[in-house]
Amino acid sequence: MSIQVQNISKSYKDNFAIAAVSFDVKEGEIFGLIGPDGAGKTTLFRILTTLLLANEGTATVAGFDVVADYKSIRRSIGYMPGKFSLYQDLTVAENLSFFATIFGTTLEENYDVIKEIYVQIEPFKDRRAGALSGGMKQKLALCCALIHKPKVLFLDEPTTGVDPVSRKEFWDMLKRLQQRGITILVSTPYMDEAALCDRIALIQKGAVLKIDTPENIISKYDKTIYDVRTKNTHQLIQDLKEYPSQYSVYAFGEYIHYCDKTDDFNSIELENYLKQRNHTEIEIRVSKTSIEDIFMDLTTLNQ
Amino acid sequence: MRTILFIIQKEFRQIFRNKAMLPIIFVLPFIQLLILSNAASFEVKNIQFSYIDNDHSAASRELISKFQSSDYFKIIGNFESKKEANLQMEKGKVDVILEIPNHFERNLLTEKKTTLSVSINAIDGAAAGVENVYITQIIASFNQKIQSELYQYNDNSFVQPQNIVTIPSFWYNNTLNYKTLMVPGILVLLVTMLTLFLSAMNIVREKEIGTLEQINVTPIKKHQFIIGKLFPFWVLGLMILTVGLLIARIVFNIPILGNIGLIYLFTSVYLLVILGIGLFISNYTETQQQAMFIAWFFTVIFILMSGLFTPIESMPTWAQQLTLFNPIRYFVEIIRMVMLKGATFSDISRPFFIIAIYAFIINGFAVWSYKKTN
Structure with a gap:
């Protein structure tokens, strides 16, 4: 299992952000968290990426406990937050080499992982990240999240605010990353993207409503x-x-x-x-x- | 270590790329130093002086000419009545009204005494006090002169007037040049304000644009990140100090009697305190705006209670005790002592160690709160 979540709960004062959520993600799987804004997707991501401590429950990522082994997790995951959060005043190449350095690696060392994506933004490598288009920014962010060959990739609403063509391209890229054996946990508010995942969890108000493959969820639905x-x-x-x-x-x-x-x-x-x-x-x-x-x-x- | 160096390199790149911030860091402080040092003066000059001469005698004219010849007074004019003069005072046109009574000269000759009325605009109490001293001095010297003349020529019992002349000797600033006092102080302010604001805003900025979260999921260690983020501002602080000292020496001709290395030694520890406060502020704020306001709040208190503009000795006891927590106070004290008095390390060792302990405590708190909040 690449990600195991057991009865994770997180509340802010009296409001439950997520309540007793459990699911497993297999290795090399694209697992989608599907739910509207405020469903608790980002909270879940922050717990799994060791940014936030859960009130209850346990979770492991790539075999490491999110609390006890958070340092090992940080070495083996890539995280792309929903909001573009790279240095806008640094160039594409500088951003990449910055993230490579803090992971103790170099662009050359892991070039094969990001190659396919990087070639698309390479012509702009001396341009500041802030001056890139939305789709380009997203590709750069993905490159930065992949630069250290992570085992698990966390993508929090990666396609929000991206045009349909770039969205399709992005999902094609994810499929190719999956072939490299990278486990991908992706959240999205777009239901049409759900069908592109291997399995999905429908979440609403901090609770998981259903977990299955998209095909099974549809075929098991008994109403017309x-x-x-x-x-x-x-x-x-x-x-x-x-x-x-x-x-x-x-x-x-x-x-x-x-x-x-x-x-x-x-x-x-x-x-x-x-x-x-x-x-x-x-x-x-x-x-x-x-x-x-x-x-x-x-x-x-x-x- | 490599990571720290890389963060430092990245930080410098960002500083030098920020076209809006560059002039704020490198130009404005020195314009401020040049302007403030010339303007922030305690000397009271150009006192708007007016008089009502009811006597029109040789003696009254002589008294007025004494004021005319003084650099400090600017004669606005002579009024016919006190009422008219008061009106001008109310309008803010005059600061001082001197009223010379009827029979001024005659009373001096016959009764050997007379009275003068002086009205001073005391909206600014400190300035009014200074004006009062100037006026009293002029009148006293007039008094002395007229005394000797009157006694000589109008009194039968001739007495040699005795003059006691005091020649004060002003140590450490013998020309009483206020710039000598103010320039080092203002330099302290600039170094403090810039490093505090920039460091407080810097980490908050990473929070605001979301990069802090991105950094937090990397294996980077918190101490690497903090050192990497703050070190550039430590260097900037020392750079501003250097340029400021050059301006003080070349433009204002301020003496630097003590060892300049001592100033750098102290500043390098002092900057740690300021950067610690900056980090502390950034831990408890979410936006650069909030950080600015809080930094500004502390700076105003620190500046006004630093002894730069008002002597600490004249503050109430509780305020004097409060200034012990004010890092600027120690810096102002030390830079003045070293530059103007030529103090050696043993002279400044007490404030130096206080600041060193301060740096230790504040950074301990700042790092602790950073770990807690981020």
């Missing part, structure tokens, strides 16, 4: 979601919410996602109901369940 669309979207939400057997209704892109309580739901009945309420251009079809639907379900149930 329907895409509904009519001409008047606003009125549609109101009316669907008044439908007697409704379970959940929420906007999802250009459709409204509708889920019913009963197993023998008939879409024709719903269509008739909507016609009664003067809806036109009615379209009802079975939707392909996504992680986001399941997350919505789990979180609304929780409330």
Whole structure:
């Protein structure tokens, strides 16, 4: 096991940031923590990267205890915080050699690890980090986190505020790092990125709701979601919410996602109901369940 | 060791790249030294002087001409009535009103005494005190002169007037040049303020931009990081001292009687105290702004209670005891003693050891709180 978390709790005064969280991450796995802002993802990261002490529970990273062996952990992990936190007034090359030096290594020694990523920013190596574009900054931060060949990589919301193209590139890079045997723990508020992880933990309000592979989470979901669309979207939400057997209704892109309580739901009945309420251009079809639907379900149930 | 050197190198790079900070570090202090040393004077000059001469006699004219010939007084004018003069005082146009009564000369001749009325604007009590002394001196010398003249010519019993002349000898600053006193003091302020502000803001800055967290997940040791971060400011402090001493010597011609090595020895220990305070502040603040405000709060207290502008001896006892915790107080004391008095190490050993112990304690606390808060 690369990361083991057992009953970790952390509270600030009376507010629980995370409550009795447990999960394991296998070696060479990309494990995703999926949850909205304030779910406790960053707190968990800070505990696992030895920046914060948990109130209860134990955790090991790369075989070392986060409290007793924190020094060994710091040598064997790479951490990329959510906020870009490198020296903006130092150049790309200076940032890299700074982090290499404090890890007691050099750029040349571990060049093979970062090579693929570094070649993309190498043309700008004399540019100050502050003058880089968002995507470039992110690549530099990743290089700095990898410069000492870490066994485990922690990425706290690495793609927040990054454009879709760079996001895709970034995930491709993660896949390649995974092939080198690096374990990756990544958090993200984007549900579409969840599908790219090997396994995910859905977390909400400091508690883990589900841990499984994204495929299993979707296939084990027992409810059917329907895409509904009519001409008047606003009125549609109101009316669907008044439908007697409704379970959940929420906007999802250009459709409204509708889920019913009963197993023998008939879409024709719903269509008739909507016609009664003067809806036109009615379209009802079975939707392909996504992680986001399941997350919505789990979180609304929780409330 | 290699790590420390690398952090130091990085720190210097950042200092020299910060285009906004460079002039603040290297130009402003010396402009301040040049301006403040010329302006922060305790001499009271250009006293706005006015008078009401009700007598219009030879004696009254002579008294007024004495004021005219003094460098300290600037004659604003003569008023017809006290009322008019008071009005000008209220407007802030005059500082001193001298009223010469009717029959001033006649009373002097016949009764051998008369009275003068002097009104002084005492909004600034210290300045008013100085003005009072100047005026009394001028009147006393007039008095002495008129006495001898009157006695000689108008009194039958001729008595040789006896003059006692006191010639004071001002040790360590025999021309009473206030710059000799102020320049070393202001230099102390500059060295202190800059190193305190820069060091307090520096570590907070790493917190603000998030790099501190990044540093904390690396195997870097806390002492390596602290030394690496603060050492550049220790060097900067000594550099500012050097340039300041050069300006003091070349521009202001301040004597440096003692061993200059002694000043450096003391400053190098003193800077540890200041850097420790800076580290302490940065541990308990989250932004550079907060750090600035707290640093400023302490600096103001330290400066005003340092004995630089007001003598410690004239403070109330409790305040005098408080100044014992003020590092600036010791620095001001020592730099003046070494530069102006030529003090040797044995003369300054007591404040030196106090500062050394101070440095030890404050850095102990600062490192302890750094470990606790970060």
